[in-house]
Amino acid sequence: MSSTATVKETATAVGTPAQVKTMKAARIHGFGKPDVFKVEDAAVPGLQPGEVRIKILATGINRLEHYIRNGEFLTEEQITFPRILGADAAGVIDAVADDVTGFEIGERVIPLTGYPTDPAEYDVRPFVNAASFQVRGVHSDGTYAQYINVPAQWVVRDTTGLTPAEAATLPMVLVMAASAVKNIGQVKEGDTVLIQAGASGTGSMSIQVAKALGARVLSTVRSAAKAGFVESVGADRVIVTGTEDFVQVAKDETGGQGVDVVIDGVGGGVFTRGLDALRTGGVIVPYGFSAGPEATINLIQLFFAQKQIRGAFAGGKEDLEWGLEQVKQGRVRALLQQTFPLSQVTEAHHLVAASKMQGNLALLPWE
Numbered sequence: 001m002s003s004t005a006t007v008k009e010t011a012t013a014v015g016t017p018a019q020v021k022t023m024k025a026a027r028i029h030g031f032g033k034p035d036v037f038k039v040e041d042a043a044v045p046g047l048q049p050g051e052v053r054i055k056i057l058a059t060g061i062n063r064l065e066h067y068i069r070n071g072e073f074l075t076e077e078q079i080t081f082p083r084i085l086g087a088d089a090a091g092v093i094d095a096v097a098d099d100v101t102g103f104e105i106g107e108r109v110i111p112l113t114g115y116p117t118d119p120a121e122y123d124v125r126p127f128v129n130a131a132s133f134q135v136r137g138v139h140s141d142g143t144y145a146q147y148i149n150v151p152a153q154w155v156v157r158d159t160t161g162l163t164p165a166e167a168a169t170l171p172m173v174l175v176m177a178a179s180a181v182k183n184i185g186q187v188k189e190g191d192t193v194l195i196q197a198g199a200s201g202t203g204s205m206s207i208q209v210a211k212a213l214g215a216r217v218l219s220t221v222r223s224a225a226k227a228g229f230v231e232s233v234g235a236d237r238v239i240v241t242g243t244e245d246f247v248q249v250a251k252d253e254t255g256g257q258g259v260d261v262v263i264d265g266v267g268g269g270v271f272t273r274g275l276d277a278l279r280t281g282g283v284i285v286p287y288g289f290s291a292g293p294e295a296t297i298n299l300i301q302l303f304f305a306q307k308q309i310r311g312a313f314a315g316g317k318e319d320l321e322w323g324l325e326q327v328k329q330g331r332v333r334a335l336l337q338q339t340f341p342l343s344q345v346t347e348a349h350h351l352v353a354a355s356k357m358q359g360n361l362a363l364l365p366w367e
């Protein structure tokens, strides 16, 4: 689409002129360490038909951006520089294309992190079956910036009452956890679930979703320093790997049977061992690869015990809406660890690179 839509409304509740042309953004001009970010002026794209412009009040940071920045996710040929990274955001409606109805200027909103970009595929479910599905900030500019234009179709009203920084930490991890734990893992009341890396953004949210569904949760951390956090999030039994074997604990906690479901964002050898922690007929849901994308599987063990591997990636608008409803009802909370002004994006990425996370980080683009 090349034409720019007329902007229906001009005044904003946050004092921004409607025809804003430039903004501050954190961009990378090549792959590298956290200091590769440059916070600089970038053009605000014109509003296209069907879109709203969101003034971003806070941006959530995810490990995905660490992988992209580090050159672990895309090759030089697969990315266009400069690139504004970032998928998560919370903000207010700043401008509305004249063909969009249902949104008011100044209204608090949360955009989905990924969606089909071709309107002909807006009804495809699951989203990831749409050829045009994209996570924002990968092949298009993202949310480490002051503004973002998003199709109104993929914007959800934020009625959680959370601060923008708290709300901005939610979309990616909440949608992923709803998808992996509820939809793909089909966790239900009374199940025992093992959630790997419980202090991670995705792990801590998966613990909360599993608890909201009525499960008993075992969860791993690599250092005892993070155990208290994982317990505070809701894990019934925290396993500090290195001092305890999570397979043995999974057996001990289930009368020798093994757990019903393993939720695994770690991958590598942790995924392989996770299969041993499952009961006969149990399900392991891989969704990430913090420890590496490759794992060895003993097929005999897999088929004799009829274990299932079901991958999970992203999720839909209904998953974000379901998750936000859990937040409103107090069953799930945002786990904001720390905020940084956009100008300190490098410092924030150092924490991610060193796995010093307990929950999620957020950037404040107007500070």
Ligand SMILES: NC(=O)c1ccc[n+]([C@@H]2O[C@H](COP(=O)([O-])OP(=O)(O)OC[C@H]3O[C@@H](n4cnc5c(N)ncnc54)[C@H](OP(=O)(O)O)[C@@H]3O)[C@@H](O)[C@H]2O)c1
Residues within 6 Å of the ligand: 062, 063, 064, 172, 173, 176, 197, 198, 199, 200, 201, 202, 203, 220, 221, 222, 223, 226, 265, 266, 270, 287, 288, 289, 290, 291, 312, 313, 314, 315, 352, 355, 357, 359
């Ligand atoms: N499928 C999807 O839709 C989806 C969505 C979001 C994220 N992801 C993926 O999920 C993974 C986690 O993302 P995140 O944002 O939650 O990451 P994060 O908050 O940065 O946490 C990463 C976690 O990985 C653990 N870890 C790192 N290296 C490890 C190793 N060698 N062995 C064991 N554990 C290790 C750390 O555990 P400790 O706390 O014990 O140090 C840390 O808590 C990433 O691969 C990401 O790409 C997938």
